[in-house]
Amino acid sequence: MEDMRDYLEWLERRGELIRVEEQLSPELEIPAFLRKAMYGKKGAVLFERVKGYPEWRVAGNLFTRVETVREALGVERLEEIGERPLRLLESLPLGLSEKISSLGKLKEMSSYLPKVVRRAEFTKNVVEDEPLNFIPAFKTWPKDASRYLTYPLVCFSDPRGVNSIGVYRVMLLDGFTGVIHWQIHKRGSQAWGDYFERNEGKMPVAIAIGSDIGTLLTAVSPVPYPMDKLLFAGFVRGSGLELYRLPSGILVPANAEAVIEGYVGVNELGEEGPFGDHFGFYDRPSERNELYPVFHAERLYYRDDPIYYGSVVGKPPLEDAVIGKAIERIFLPLMKMILPEVVDVNFPEHGVFQGVAIVSIKKRYPGQGKKVLNALWGTGQMALTKVIIVVSEDINVHDVNQVIWALASFVNPERDVLIIPNAHTDALDPAVPNPPLGSKLGIDATRKLPLEMNGRTVEEVKEDPEVLKKLEGLFKKYLGG
CATH class of the missing domain: 2.30.110.10 (Electron Transport, Fmn-binding Protein; Chain A)
Known part of the structure; x- marks a missing residue:
């Protein structure tokens, strides 16, 4: 697609473009319509008549869905x-x-x-x-x-x-x-x-x-x-x-x-x-x-x-949430280049992108979780991320319930919670009393190695494979699989 017009035509062919014929003002009216459309996942919008600006049309919500952006860019995975x-x-x-x-x-x-x-x-x-x-x-x-x-x-x-x-x-x-x-x-x-x-x-x-x-x-x-x-x-x-x-x-x-x-x-x-x-x-x-x-x-x-x-912002998820998820996928390979132990990352859309990050790593040695926390805070725009949670590679960072289980199972707050005072933060953060100077929270929710547990070990429950094999037929008969 050569320009924005090609993209709008492509969206319309896919049924992802709303054309609004009524005349609306760019002051409050068009932004309100765009927010309503985005919250309702209705697609991009093209306003054909703009009050006070007869020469113009106005487009919004161009980043409709992550999958739409991926297909528009012609890749199977945004990581490519x-x-x-x-x-x-x-x-x-x-x-x-x-x-x-x-x-x-x-x-x-x-x-x-x-x-x-x-x-x-x-x-x-x-x-x-x-x-x-x-x-x-x-x-x-x-x-x-x-x-x-x-x-x-x-x-x-x-x-x-x-x-x-x-x-x-x-x-x-x-x-x-x-x-x-x-x-x-x-x-x-x-x-x-x-x-x-x-x-x-x-x-x-x-x-x-x-x-x-x-x-x-x-x-x-x-x-x-x-x-x-x-x-x-x-x-x-x-x-x-x-x-x-x-x-x-x-x-x-x-x-x-x-x-x-x-x-x-x-x-x-x-x-x-x-x-x-x-x-x-x-x-x-x-x-x-x-x-x-x-x-x-x-x-x-x-x-x-x-x-x-023009884009509109407000409480998530709006268009910037889709942009944030696309950037998350595109820059994951670069993050892995800087920190090879990184497996995956999730910036939850309700975490306002820079507010919260969940990162999984392939852990090999004691203290690696905190090493990754500090390294991420020293890397590019992640210097502004307020809360980072690091989990082990078997935890799906996109499944919040798995992350909560890791927090409950592997975090001893005295040992695993890191607070950085007087750090540079996002100047837009409404919780910070003196922006852009605030604090950061890091949580090492990785599985702990014996040295990190003073030699204590805990064993996770696992099914008996022989019993599972014996019950395969009953699983299919009564549970469908």
């Missing part, structure tokens, strides 16, 4: 996507014979590389007078401070030349300015800090609206720095992403519905929020004295008959 870059790394040649045999891998690598093209559909139309007011951005909740871009593809390059594309909400202040909410651990904030240290007044930034489903997923993914996210988009899509270079030099997806070209003032900060976030509470950065960079829009480019894509 995370395995693609690892497979290429494993086959790097050492000598001449290896180089010759690896030509096929090099060809495969080239198929994922981005390509800069000379034309893009979104360049057909330009708005320079109050460009941000031209966009049907959402007001998602009644007490939100303003209208927001809720799934903007924020494109930029840091001073080292690493290209990034991220999703950071943008609060619109007026027709020319907005505030970008990129938290301190995000790539955008890191690049902004580099520009600040160099005392450069402006950081070129562009915001793309809409793209193919693979690029949309890449933008919100925790790709390890300094891997180029525009390259990683090729791994997710299964083919290289076509890019268009704006006059500012920023590369953006050529298949975008619209693009806002502008810059962030390196020495200019503004208040942002409140905003009803994915925990289901209003996030109020001003209460914790947080300020964020101000974005200046210089012009807006857009396709004929443009389609705006």
Whole structure:
């Protein structure tokens, strides 16, 4: 699928797209409809008429189900996507014979590389007078401070030349300015800090609206720095992403519905929020004295008959829960590369993705559970995960009842519960009194080895295999198996 329009047509053929003909407002009405549809598992929505914005249509709930996303990306398992870059790394040649045999891998690598093209559909139309007011951005909740871009593809390059594309909400202040909410651990904030240290007044930034489903997923993914996210988009899509270079030099997806070209003032900060976030509470950065960079829009480019894509958040499970589960599967191979003992991971959708993680490991030595806990907290975006539970490999991390049994059977709180005070946490966490400084909870619910039990052993009950064999006929007769 080349762009968002191809994806919408594909969803409609599958019966997973609702077309709404009635005119609705992007302020509260469209977001309320999207939440109702997502809670009811009704599929994606395309609003044909948007109050106050006759040029636009609006799409939402594009991440309808994990299975839909998987089929759209053309893979049997989402883990295959995370395995693609690892497979290429494993086959790097050492000598001449290896180089010759690896030509096929090099060809495969080239198929994922981005390509800069000379034309893009979104360049057909330009708005320079109050460009941000031209966009049907959402007001998602009644007490939100303003209208927001809720799934903007924020494109930029840091001073080292690493290209990034991220999703950071943008609060619109007026027709020319907005505030970008990129938290301190995000790539955008890191690049902004580099520009600040160099005392450069402006950081070129562009915001793309809409793209193919693979690029949309890449933008919100925790790709390890300094891997180029525009390259990683090729791994997710299964083919290289076509890019268009704006006059500012920023590369953006050529298949975008619209693009806002502008810059962030390196020495200019503004208040942002409140905003009803994915925990289901209003996030109020001003209460914790947080300020964020101000974005200046210089012009807006857009396709004929443009389609705006916005996401809505609130108490789970909404669209971000599907995104989180897809990312969980894609990045499991990368987690296994860093920690080979990891077997599986589950970020429960009601755990708001970064709130709770359950990880199973192949345990070989005493203390390995705590080793994994600490290692995970030191790895990428899992540094923000508040609660991590580690279980043994025979426990299905996706079966909450099995996890509860492991907690009840293998956890001695004095020995197996780890609390980390004064740690960096998710700034959006409503339970933390002084965000982003909070605490973390780790639970080692792995089966304990004798050394961890002071030599004591416990034996788990098992059926007698001879008795089971004897009763096979009766099982089939009376129990159906």
